[in-house]
Amino acid sequence: MGPDPVFAPDVPAEVRRLYQRRPELFVPASAPKPRRQTAWSEAPGATFGSFLVWLAVCVGGWILGLIVMALTLPTEVAAWASVVLAGLAVVATGGIAVRSALEDGGRKAVRRQHGKYLLAEDFDAEAGKLLRRGQRAVKTVLEATVTRTGLLDEVKNDLVLPEQLWDLANVLREQTVLRARQREVARGMATAELEAVLGPQRRALNRSVDAIRQKVELLEQYADRVRSADAALRAEGALGDSDRYIELLARTEPAGDQSVVQGFSDEAALLGDTLSRRIAAARDAGKTLALPER
Template sequence: MEPVFAPDVPEGVRRLSEHRPELFVPADAPRPKRQTSWSVAPGNTFGTLLVWIAVCVGGWILALIFMAGFLPTAVAAWGAVALAGVAVLATGGVFVKSAVEDRGHKAVRLQHGKYLLPADFDEDASRLLGRAQRAVKTVLEATVTRRGLLDDVKNELVLPEQLWDIAQVLREQTVLRARQREVARGMATAELEAVLGPQRRALALSVEAIRRKVDLLDRYADRVRSADAALRAEAALEDGDRYIELLARTEPVGDTSVVQGFADEAAALKDTLTRSIDAARDAGRTLALPE
């Protein structure tokens, strides 16, 4: 399974999870603190700045000696002033960079609490969330979705919200399961069972409800796959005229039933595609968010 994000998390932060996953922290960890070069490694940062200043000063002195030997005094003086100004600006830029937080780290820090990682879920929750993610990915990447044939379902709005809601509930189930195991560890008593029994039943009801939601997503993805298959078959039939022409050129007095078969299949496929898209829309509407 992959990390799951709240619908309002920027796309740039989502891409960071692929390129810089080390920036993200589990939900039960504290919000990351602001980090700069000074806060992470002050000694190294100070040493780097000293080396930079030494290089700038040394380079300026060498340039001054060179210009004094080969250029008029006035030109050399103005050149030295210009180089000193460039060195000061560059040094200021290095200071600012060392004091500014990395953009990626800042983005992830600000979005903490709006994403969940695989480490935030136990095995049961991971299995259900993985199914939900695969179903949502199937629908959003389907050709019928990209062509707008399911626009009335509003997949781009509904499915991310559904996935985030499912992930949040699965995270809570993970926490409560771990808590129940911790509390139940040790001596079992009637008093403890009287408390844990209703809690286990409530948790089981919640798990079953989420499973039904994931089943609905799976059913929707299956309908979308069927519609996609019918759409691809329809595209393949667009080559029918070329096959008819091929037969006419090579078998002018041959069996005409093949040609008739193309027409029959085209009519049947049109009905199949219509039914498949209608079935996908009906399945998608069962996932619609309340007004």
Template sequence: MEDWIDEPIVDPIVSELDRQKIISMPVLLHRSSELSSRTRRFFTVSGSIAGVIGAFLAGVAIQSDSQPAAFVSVLAFIIAGLFVNTGRPSLTTRLQHLYGDCYIIPADLDDNALGLIRRARKAIESVSTSRVNRLGLLDDIANDVVLPEKLWDIARLLRAQVALRAEQDEAMSEVVTPELAAVIAPQREALDRSITSVTKQVVELEDYANRVQEADAALRAHELLKSNDKYRDLLAQTDDAQGLQNLTEHVNVLESALAKNLRDAIDAGQTLATPGDIAAV
């Protein structure tokens, strides 16, 4: 996926079945404009009336064998269906009613928040697709439980920050009196501290992803050591004793590096979870 925010972010507590329902709805990528309750009621009532007219005309058509009446009754039923469907709440609204605030979509965020979300999702994707993760060499709790929770926490905080930032921008667009400035200043400071904290969490994810990539590189180098026998044979045929010794020393260094890189990646993943997160698991 090229754009890491194309898919809605879903609260990990949502079941996998419901999560798939949410992310498979393209309409969620944008907040659709919802009709007012009064307008929806108008369409619903009008559709019901059209349905009653259609039923009446259908009865007339049956009794009198009137083709015009039959045609108009069908038309009335079609109009009734369209009006009733228009009067229903939108799919986005129905999903919101069903799942509440359990998902976040691009329209919930501004450009700054989207940038951080892209970075977080890219880091998590990098970890998930790494070979050391696929081989089960990393901490399963950190990758399967902590990372989805961390992404959701970041997205949830960013959504709240966006709403508060919009509220402050609206307030600052008015005449800024000393009283207004006195209220906004500490609020803006609190918001800035929150943004700094979330940015730090994203950086921690990126640091973990970098450690995992280093472990991947070390694993690849370790696998290439299997080819050393071929090089030993080649050096033995050329009577290069020093070359053989260098290969042996290099094996020891790479094996130690692989073990260290794996430990570093696992440690970095564990720091993403608080003691409470691990205890809950």
């Protein structure tokens, strides 16, 4: 399974939602920018034929309506009604003509944002795998309860992580392009001159891949810290039900063992410290991912 699309932070939300409804409109950044398309540019013959059919229907309907009105209505009323009917036909025809000359709204939005989103097709297998790992880590953080409840507000995940993911995707796309270029250049006879050029390039690419892998691992470590804090927060929420369990024991075992009740109290004391430590650890991990000032 390939990575999900990655959008630049400034891409409008409606374009992101459009991908869910009409993914076929989106064109990989590695492909040429789509051209403006209308019904006339896509299928001029069919559009012209449909327009002629519409005109024939309008004219024929107007003539038929004129005959019926002449037979059933007073002459003056029939004359005014025929003018109104003709006006409606002209307006409808003009609307159809304008619509067929306009670009579909979805296609227009996607065309304008081309290059500001990257699809699975923009990455080779190695880059796609790393990007997918980064996306899972970011999703874990953004969907965590400690994030949604504002316990990690200092890290500004909603701003930092989309920027991080977009920068990560752009580097991975460039690595994909350079790997393909190296394979193309190296195809055929190997020579000392060729190796003298490709050797340093391969080493530079490998260093870049290692750096990106480390960045992905940092994202995953942050996600692990957030997941751990989330677990502690859920445990704290579950601890709120302790009074109900104590009451249950009191009703069923009036003289029962009190060690369970004491255990609840001890756990409550420990859990508060655990939650604080885990949230602090998550914040520290998140701050290491903060983007530099631009």
